[in-house]
Amino acid sequence: MHRTFRLACTVLVLTLFPLTGVFAGSKYVYDFNSRCQQAYQSLVSLRIAEGNALLREELKDNPNNLIPVLLANYDDCLTLLFNGDPNEYSRRKANLDKRLDLLEQGDEQSPWYKYCIGVLHFQWAAVRIRYNEYWSAGLEFRKSFIQLKDNRKLFPSFRNNQVLLGLEEAIVGTIPDSYKWISGMLGMKGDVRKGTAQIVDFLSHRDGSAALMREEAIFFYCYLKFSFLSDHKSVWKYLDESVLDFRNNHLYAFMKANFALNDNKAQLAEQVLKGRNTGSEYLDVPVFNYQLGTALLQKMDHDCIAYFQQFLNRYKGKLFVKDAYQKMSFYYLALGDLPQAINYKNKIVKAGSEQVDADKQAQRYATNIQMPNPFLLKARLLSDGGYYEQALDELKGSRAADFPNTADQLEFNYRYARIYTLMAQPAKAIPFYEATIRAGANRQEHFAARSALEMGQIYEQQGLNEKAIACYRKCIAMKNHDYKSSLDQKAKAGIDRLGGNK
Structure with missing residues (x-):
């Protein structure tokens, strides 16, 4: 349902290799070598410091390589999306222009040229949405769409285009009819199935560029199938039959837990979240506590309160804060403890934001004098978690x-x-x-x-x-x-x- 950090080009490039030094007048290359592949896999697994260390090594040995500039952006994108710290966003947002300045000095005859620029614009579109900057996000999205679409025309055999462009065309395909004129005016057309098919085709190949950056292709494919195409069975079949590492890749752990919580599989979500590697090398992601609190709430386990509180204590953003307080209130209300339910209900009004639907609903709950029916609420929580027989017992x-x-x-x-x-x-x-x-x-x-x-x-x-x-x-x-x-x-x-x- 459903990404952050520092360093990247500013640290990787400006600190280690000032623009007036090694880079000036140099011939840039796009070398996605084994060390860059390892850095990429570390970053998308949310082992951010490990990935950045590899990028620093690569730039030290190969200062003309632009792939680290691309990969450094994953740090910002993942950290800012997952942790939501507005101060961190203020510190990092200048990185986009600095990286674009470097990438635009690359070889325009390479398929990586427009691709890298398109990736950066897309990732910052996602970040700007996260921070409620919708107009800027729309502009970034359009820039990415145009870059990738042009790149597909110039280099049709460059398969990496299929991943992000497929995702973007699928997203455009879900724009409501009343807003279609906007996407048409901006030159963007899309279709959910066709966009997903592009990613499927990418995953069916393991040659050339299709051997790289598969982790995010899998992530996007699963989300499109699950959320946009509502094909939950295919996604679960794919995940069950795959060799994906849900313990050591925290992005995959987040994805599987999120799907489980949205598909009445609270027990599975709990298993995934408790089974992930909790080593200090991973990015601190408070949303894992929010997910685990939700899973435990749906079986009426009192430990859910501690996990929600950990999320609220450590999270710097505003999304799902109201919802977390509402869930804590719901637990006590379903339990029959009205004073505690009211206590957490009263915390909702001034907390967080109303950017997402769950928080909007929580705010309405907070301002509504009437409380939900405890009997129906308990049945709802149990059924949401997949505990169907217990839920029916409540309703009978x-x-x-x-x-x-x-x-x-x-x-x-x-x-x-x-x-x-x-x-x-x-x-x-x-x-x-x-x-x-x-x-x-x-x-x-x-x-x-x-x-x-x-x-x-x-x-x-x-x-x-x-x-x-x-x-x-x-x-x-x-x-x-x-x-x-x-x-x-x-x-x-x-x-x-x-x-x-x-």
């Missing part, structure tokens, strides 16, 4: 009509539907989804929109494409509900998958 013996609150009636029906869906009993789920939509299509709660989305996914799996598209469109048509942006994106991706826009 009750009916929607037993709840005087309309929101509780909606959640009761949705919760039954969701549990039956996850237990592979769609025939039992659909009537509950339909009841939720009838009663909640015009309400702020997200249950009706999510019901439409999940019904669409059921029909899509059954090959009933017209019914699926109708459900996805119904989801998008619902206004002003919680999680609208994320649900709309998934519904839009579903329509694209089925050719509903043709």
